Amino acid sequence: MTAAGFGFRVEATDGKAREGVIATPHGDVRTPAFMPVATQGSVKGVTPQELRELGAGIVLGNTYHLYLRPGIEVVEEMGGLHAFMGWDGPILTDSGGFQAFSLGAMAKLTDDEVVFRSHVDGSLHRFTPEAAVSYQERLGVDVMMCLDQCVATDGSEASVREAMNRTHRWAARCREAWKRESQALFGIVQGGISAEMRRESAVFVTGLDFPGYAVGGLAVGETKAQMYETVGLTEGLLPGDKPRYLMGVGAPEDLVECVARGMDMFDCALPTRVARNGAVFTPEGRVNVSAARYRLERGPVQEGCDCLACVGFSMGYVSHLFRAKELLGLRLASIHNLRFVQRLMEEMRRRIVAGDFDAFAEEFLGRYRPTDEGARMAQKRRWMRARGGGQGAD
RNA sequence: GGAGGGGUGGGUGAGUGGUUUAAACCACCAGACUGUAAAUCUGGCGCUCGAAAGGGCUUCGCAGGUUCGAAUCCUGCCCCCUCCA
Numbered sequence: 001m002t003a004a005g006f007g008f009r010v011e012a013t014d015g016k017a018r019e020g021v022i023a024t025p026h027g028d029v030r031t032p033a034f035m036p037v038a039t040q041g042s043v044k045g046v047t048p049q050e051l052r053e054l055g056a057g058i059v060l061g062n063t064y065h066l067y068l069r070p071g072i073e074v075v076e077e078m079g080g081l082h083a084f085m086g087w088d089g090p091i092l093t094d095s096g097g098f099q100a101f102s103l104g105a106m107a108k109l110t111d112d113e114v115v116f117r118s119h120v121d122g123s124l125h126r127f128t129p130e131a132a133v134s135y136q137e138r139l140g141v142d143v144m145m146c147l148d149q150c151v152a153t154d155g156s157e158a159s160v161r162e163a164m165n166r167t168h169r170w171a172a173r174c175r176e177a178w179k180r181e182s183q184a185l186f187g188i189v190q191g192g193i194s195a196e197m198r199r200e201s202a203v204f205v206t207g208l209d210f211p212g213y214a215v216g217g218l219a220v221g222e223t224k225a226q227m228y229e230t231v232g233l234t235e236g237l238l239p240g241d242k243p244r245y246l247m248g249v250g251a252p253e254d255l256v257e258c259v260a261r262g263m264d265m266f267d268c269a270l271p272t273r274v275a276r277n278g279a280v281f282t283p284e285g286r287v288n289v290s291a292a293r294y295r296l297e298r299g300p301v302q303e304g305c306d307c308l309a310c311v312g313f314s315m316g317y318v319s320h321l322f323r324a325k326e327l328l329g330l331r332l333a334s335i336h337n338l339r340f341v342q343r344l345m346e347e348m349r350r351r352i353v354a355g356d357f358d359a360f361a362e363e364f365l366g367r368y369r370p371t372d373e374g375a376r377m378a379q380k381r382r383w384m385r386a387r388g389g390g391q392g393a394d
Numbered sequence: 395g396g397a398g399g400g401g402u403g404g405g406u407g408a409g410u411g412g413u414u415u416a417a418a419c420c421a422c423c424a425g426a427c428u429g430u431a432a433a434u435c436u437g438g439c440g441c442u443c444g445a446a447a448g449g450g451c452u453u454c455g456c457a458g459g460u461u462c463g464a465a466u467c468c469u470g471c472c473c474c475c476u477c478c479a
């Protein structure tokens with residue numbers, strides 16, 4: 001089965017990087033695309049209209065969370081997830097497989113299903129692969145994900161293999177359970193950081209013929225080098241005419257590295273979570289805006305940024321909002337980080353089309369520091385070098 | 395004027411002879427955060443030397459005293475609060 005109303009077309013490539021478009025019943029999405037995370041049917045603190053203005057083309061919801069609250073039947077009764085949350089653009093939902101991982105002790109896996117203890121009220125619930133697909137169909141989303149099992153990278157080889165095999169069995173069952181052609185269903189490749197297992201998994205999952213494929217099980221404890229390498233080798237195992245979705249990845253530097261390795265779609269809670277905790281993205285790197293050193297910063301969070309926060313407010317003010325625990329701070333930082341990421345995606349798409357993606361990637365990565373500490377150390381190094389006047393200092 | 399209660403680190407506030415540089419919380423400082431159980435979590439927070447381990451000094455209104463040892467006991471003083479006149 002292929003999804004009617006769903007399509008994907010690559011329109012330009014530059015090295016492995018590709019620019020294209022995903023067509024869905026709720027509109028087209030330019031790729032590479034970043035999906036803001038709306039776990040419970042809401043990107044925390046940001047309205048759908050704002051998301052649209054930020055340049056988000058598609059958002060991600062979570063089946064497990066929506067199933068618990070408000071309940072699949074409520075969303076269904078309210079007209080589906082699009083109508084319910086007031087977002088008329090494309091929506092992709094995660095199956096709930098990740099919660100079996102992130103909720104840890106509150107979830108138990110059997111060959112057949114995952115049994116959850118609700119984090120809300122402790123009640124017991126079970127997700128079979130069939131139910132996960134059915135729930136997503138009933139939510140009415142554009143892209144559904146197979147129920148899979150994600151394991152931490154530091155797990156044993158055996159646990160990674162077990163999770164991969166279970167993911168495969170479940171993928172076949174999800175594929176079988178998929179009824180509504182208008183909604184696409186993506187398969188997920190697992191296999192940790194093992195090249196052999198990734199190969200085995202890609203062969204199995206692509207053999208089931210899905211409209212799109214996800215790379216799962218990354219950004220869960222491995223090094224960046226391992227993650228990039230795994231993305232790179234998995235990319236070569238996926239068909240070129242289907243979208244490739246790298247699940248759970250969205251740190252700015254990772255987006256660039258992984259677009260360079262042929263990924264088309266991303267989602268990540270990082271930009272919004274980090275924002276609520278007071279960190280903002282800038283071209284120099286991630287910065288903790290509530291730090292005392294920004295108290296008197298008159299300029300915006302990011303010079304030249306066109307987001308609501310940067311256009312209307314100073315960094316010193318945003319810094320104050322965080323220290324004063326004002327809700328506006330969370331919103332402004334979230335909006336800024338999402339805009340930062342969307343602008344990054346826009347720029348990458350442009351550079352792929354222009355054929356100088358590598359130059360962009362090199363420039364961006366040469367400047368960007370992933371953490372506040374990293375950013376400041378780089379700054380200090382530059383300063384030392386400048387002070388050394390080129391003699392002695394490395 | 396009389397009777398009672400109380401003064402603890404930036405704040406609130408535990409602690410009534412040793413294990414106390416003094417709980418806890420707040421504030422403050424710094425960091426982390428990757429398919430969101432997160433507006434969360436972690437660390438620091440007297441001064442000083444040290445990269446660190448660790449060392450030195452100084453601390454519970456003020457001044458004396460008792461004691462091997464005091465935020466804790468005694469004396470005096472200074473402030474604050476409540477009630478009665």
